[in-house]
Structure formats: structure tokens, C-alpha cells
Amino acid sequence: MPYLLRPEPDPMPMDCRILTAALELFVNKGYHNVSVHDVQKHAKVSIGSIYNHFGGKQGIARALYDRLLQEMNQMVDSVISQKLSIIEKCNSIIKLWFEYTESHSDIIAFMLHAKHNEFITDQPPICSAEPFRKIRELVQDGIDNGEIRACDCLIAASVIFGGAYRMISLRLDGLVDRPLPEYYDQLIDATWQSIRTSVECSTPRLASNS
Amino acid sequence: MPYLLRPEPDPMPMDCRILTAALELFVNKGYHNVSVHDVQKHAKVSIGSIYNHFGGKQGIARALYDRLLQEMNQMVDSVISQKLSIIEKCNSIIKLWFEYTESHSDIIAFMLHAKHNEFITDQPPICSAEPFRKIRELVQDGIDNGEIRACDCLIAASVIFGGAYRMISLRLDGLVDRPLPEYYDQLIDATWQSIRTSVECSTPRLASNS
């Protein structure tokens, strides 16, 4: 459960108040459309406190990103350490993401949807960060132990998690109107079985002219 | 072939010069990190011309978005009108996207990667725009005619195109270091066959505790 939005210790510490307010504003309006004054008003603190704690607007974004990435890392670790098959671990991560998308959509939107390197300078892309590296390693393990079709690891990971990413994206954009967990079973089936109806012949390719 | 970057009529018309320069800057630095003066310098026109043609910075973004969306729409139309199976049409779109990602990465980055509603006001999400609607209709047709597994259309579309989206995203972020078309065959196989090695038993689900 993410600390940021954990049931407030009452009074919620000031840095959490600031980060929580900033997260909501960044996600709803976009980082560059939010001023420090907006955050200050929404968090009901003074602008001085913000500069004291985070040194500025980018400092807020960086702290937010670091903390949430750490939480996502812990989430991945906890799934990986369970006694499950590789496929079950992948599914478990998807399931948790789906649940988070409903209960903490701001966090998912900020982590999976935002373009961090547009506002946090010198930030490597999130897909190269630790939790995502671990997920790819997980997929590679599945290939090595024979659970997952032998192919390039990046392709396998993209196929396995790409559908879920896409559903999350569509949900955040308002095109999916029911909670994502309701789609979980169907998505898992379509992903791991075959999206085609019959597998008797090989996959149709394109005609040579295209 | 996109008009925007078509071999220049020499002299390239001023509006194209402006849009081409803006596209490159927006993609590389992010819309909000680009000033009208940057565009003006990069396109080698005066700031007055920009305001004459597009009315301002947002006007540039809107014109860019509209034109590229129209081109994408034409691309989808041309694929749909071909005499191919539904599955082949889907693959054809993926193949074209992969080729565009290599030859016109700016366009793909701007259309598939950017968050337009953060800088173009009142812009509905791109996934609800015409070409993407048509792709979902295509998938629905495939479900209706039995080519594609019977399931929710959004899920089917997400599974079919989600892997390709993800590969594009990873390529743009620098994690994939070979041209995408080289991955096309493997991706198509993994998507349409099954990503699992064996299909003899049903998909493993999660244990009940998760």
C-alpha cells in the first residue's frame, strides 16, 4: 500500500501533504500547467515551506517520482518472492496494476502515463528503472525454464504486458468504463492462450506487396 | 508518405517549414520546454509569420496534430481497403507503424507518445480519434467473422496492438537498439500464436490469496 496516500497519521506530515497535492494536480492538469502557487494553495501550506522541503517545483516532482518508483519496486519484489510459476507472477503484477488503477489512479497515471524526462532533467526513461528491469528478467527466466515461448525477451515482455498497459491507458483516458479487474480474466486468456480462434495453421503474414 | 516531411518542393512552403521545425523541437524537448522563439529560430522565419499563420504556439501544435491525424487516418483507410484478411490488415498496420518509427520517428513519437491534452485544450484523447476507432471496428469485424477469439473488443484490440505499442515505446526510449522491422516476424508470431510454449492445459491463474 503506497505510503504517500496511506490513511493519514493526522496530522499528515507536511511533506506528504505537499506531495499528495502535487500528484493530484500534476496528473489532472499536467506538470507544466501547475504552478508552485497552485500546489501551495491545494496543500494548504506556504510557498516558503515548499522551497524548504523540496527546493522548488522540480524537486517536488523528483521526490514524488523517487518514492513511487521505490514503492513499485517493493511491489515487484514482493510478487517475485512468492512461490508461483513465472506466468503466475506476471499475472499477479498485472492484477495488482489493475487494482491500483482503480484505487490509486493518480499513482498509476503518474508512473505509467507521464513523460518524466520532460520535466525531471537527466531522468533516464522509466522502462530502464529497476522494477521494470526486474520484470524483464522475470520474463527471461520464463523463457529459460520453458514456460514462455523462446523469442527475444523484449518482445515477450511487450506481448505479455503490452495488453495490460494498453488497457490501463484506455481506462485512464476514459474509453474503458468498467473497473479493470473485471477484464482481468479475459485479458489473461487472450494473452496467454492465443488471440486467434484456431492455431492449426501458421500465422498469416502479409502479402509480399506491403 | 506524410506530406509534412515530403521531399521539399524547394522552397518548402513556410507553413511546412514551421511545422517541421516545431515537430522536431516538441518531440526532442517537450512542448512546454519549447518557446515560440525557439521555433522561430529553428525554422528560420520571423515570429510575426508564426503568429500570422498559426495564431500562436498552441495553434502550431493543433495544426500539427490535425494534419498528422489525417495522414494516419488515410494510412488506416488504405490498409482497410486492401483485399486481406482481418488479421493480415492488423499486421499490416503494425508493420507500417514499425517502418514509420524508423523513417519518421518524430511523427510516431508525437502521435503515439505525446500527451496532447496537456497542451492542446479541449482535445479528446487520441485513442478516441477516427483512425483508432476504425482499428477497433476492424478488430470487432474479426471477432464477428470468427478470425479473432470472441472477447471484449477493447481487450482484443489491446492484446493485438499492445505489444507493438510497447515495442515502439521501448524503441523511442532507446531500450531497443535494432530497427523495429527486424522484430516484426517474432512479434506477430508471439501475438497471434500463443506466447506460452504449450496450450494443452488452460491458462494458470493466480492463487486465491493474491
Add this chain to the structure above:
DNA sequence: GTCTATATCCAGATAGAC
């Protein structure tokens, strides 16, 4: 550590000559 008031800068937009 927290606050208010203020300074500084720069981006978007405009005016008006040519």
C-alpha cells in the same frame, strides 16, 4: 521551520514599419 511580500526573469503575444 513557517510565513508574507517582493524581486527577477522569460515566454507568449502585439504593434507598427516595410
Add this chain to the structure above:
DNA sequence: GTCTATCTGGATATAGAC
């Protein structure tokens, strides 16, 4: 239609009292 010079608002950041 195109250009240069200028205006203005608003954002980040700081100073200094409490």
C-alpha cells in the same frame, strides 16, 4: 505577408519577519 522591437503577465525563486 514578413519583419523587428516592445509590452505584459505570470511563473520561479528569494528575502526577511516571526
